[in-house]
Amino acid sequence: MATDFSADIAAVQGISAVPRILEVICRSTGMGFAAVARVTEQRWICCAVRDEIAFGLVPGGELVLETTLCHEIRQSHEAVVIDNVAKDAAYCGHHTPAQYGFQSYISMPIVLSDGTFFGTLCAIDPRPTRLDTPQTVGMFKLFAELIATHLEAVDRVAASEATLLSERETSELREQFIAVLGHDLRNPLASIAAGAKILTKTDSKDTAGEILGLMQKSVARMSALIDNVLDFARGRLGGGIPLRRSPQSLAPVLTQVIAELRASSSGKKIETEFDLAQPVDCDAGRIAQLFSNLLGNSITHGTAATPVRVRATTKHGAFELSVANFGEPIPADAMERLFLPFHRMSAQDTHQGLGLGLYIASEIARAHDGTIDVTSSPEETRFTFRMPLR
Numbered sequence: 001m002a003t004d005f006s007a008d009i010a011a012v013q014g015i016s017a018v019p020r021i022l023e024v025i026c027r028s029t030g031m032g033f034a035a036v037a038r039v040t041e042q043r044w045i046c047c048a049v050r051d052e053i054a055f056g057l058v059p060g061g062e063l064v065l066e067t068t069l070c071h072e073i074r075q076s077h078e079a080v081v082i083d084n085v086a087k088d089a090a091y092c093g094h095h096t097p098a099q100y101g102f103q104s105y106i107s108m109p110i111v112l113s114d115g116t117f118f119g120t121l122c123a124i125d126p127r128p129t130r131l132d133t134p135q136t137v138g139m140f141k142l143f144a145e146l147i148a149t150h151l152e153a154v155d156r157v158a159a160s161e162a163t164l165l166s167e168r169e170t171s172e173l174r175e176q177f178i179a180v181l182g183h184d185l186r187n188p189l190a191s192i193a194a195g196a197k198i199l200t201k202t203d204s205k206d207t208a209g210e211i212l213g214l215m216q217k218s219v220a221r222m223s224a225l226i227d228n229v230l231d232f233a234r235g236r237l238g239g240g241i242p243l244r245r246s247p248q249s250l251a252p253v254l255t256q257v258i259a260e261l262r263a264s265s266s267g268k269k270i271e272t273e274f275d276l277a278q279p280v281d282c283d284a285g286r287i288a289q290l291f292s293n294l295l296g297n298s299i300t301h302g303t304a305a306t307p308v309r310v311r312a313t314t315k316h317g318a319f320e321l322s323v324a325n326f327g328e329p330i331p332a333d334a335m336e337r338l339f340l341p342f343h344r345m346s347a348q349d350t351h352q353g354l355g356l357g358l359y360i361a362s363e364i365a366r367a368h369d370g371t372i373d374v375t376s377s378p379e380e381t382r383f384t385f386r387m388p389l390r
Contacts, residue, residue, distance in 0.1 A: 012047035017193035022050035028200040031125040039119040084128035104129035108140040243283040269307035278314040281390040290364040293357040298325035324382040
């Protein structure tokens with residue numbers, strides 16, 4: 001029975017940047033055909049294509065695997081780049097260029113992080129084209145890695161959904177999840193695609209370095225979104241989020257989080273008051289994550305002119321951490337849903353990622369036998385985390 005690859009085709013089709021990637025490839029190289037292919041031991045399936053030379057393939061179309069160079073790439077996991085078949089000693093007599101009538105060819109393997117070979121990102125043209133340059137090969141490598149990253153994100157998210165959501169919750173959560181994830185992963189993905197397009201047209205090292213820095217930030221944001229999804233999945237399990245606890249001095253941990261958020265929020269003023277005389281038996285990494293979520297939320301919703309106030313103490317047998325900001329009070333109906341997954345305080349809060357930050361913070365608090373309380377008035381909104389000292 002033949003394997004159905006409709007899910008793989010749909011996954012590639014679901015990457016909004018893929019059409020732009022194929023367009024950039026054709027425009028920057030001058031080639032008339034570019035495609036993303038799923039390649040297995042037996043089959044070559046087109047998942048996405050840009051065809052300006054009437055090659056005739058559409059998504060779902062197939063080539064006989066043994067007639068393609070992708071068959072060899074699957075075995076070697078190495079790219080193949082041919083500027084001019086007629087002058088290439090290795091491929092001038094090869095059956096594939098003769099069968100398909102191309103003179104220039106480039107194909108980059110799409111390999112997932114665990115080493116699994118998914119397929120190839122390839123381009124062909126009946127005319128010779130200069131392809132074997134660091135810029136072109138690097139562009140293909142970046143695009144192939146980008147596609148692999150998105151495919152893995154889709155797989156990991158789908159696995160989390162299937163495993164962790166009960167039948168009664170599946171319908172509602174899936175609709176929210178797909179809508180929000182589709183939006184929030186698409187933005188950094190589009191930024192990376194745009195940056196790569198600019199890189200193909202610039203020779204300036206300063207400009208390239210700046211663009212690469214922005215692209216790296218987009219990749220980090222995608223990674224953080226995926227991590228939040230995985231933490232959401234762990235929180236939905238009966239055991240909750242796992243901890244590695246040990247006695248910790250938390251002042252350096254909190255200080256580092258504050259420094260990171262100051263840097264990423266254009267120097268937002270953050271006032272601190274620490275009275276941490278005792279070590280805290282906790283998972284320091286998870287406490288930092290909880291604090292980062294609370295502090296980031298206050299920075300987002302507080303007014304720009306007033307500082308965010310952070311207070312941390314170890315008194316009366318408890319560790320207490322509070323984060324307060326001045327701004328519009330949280331509406332009463334929103335207060336009831338603050339710590340639910342996929343919740344955003346308003347429909348305009350498109351910068352809040354997946355709407356999982358406060359939910360994950362509450363799960364981390366629960367794992368430490370603690371609580372998070374919130375009060376909100378026209379004067380102040382304050383989140384307070386308390387946990388017992390051990």
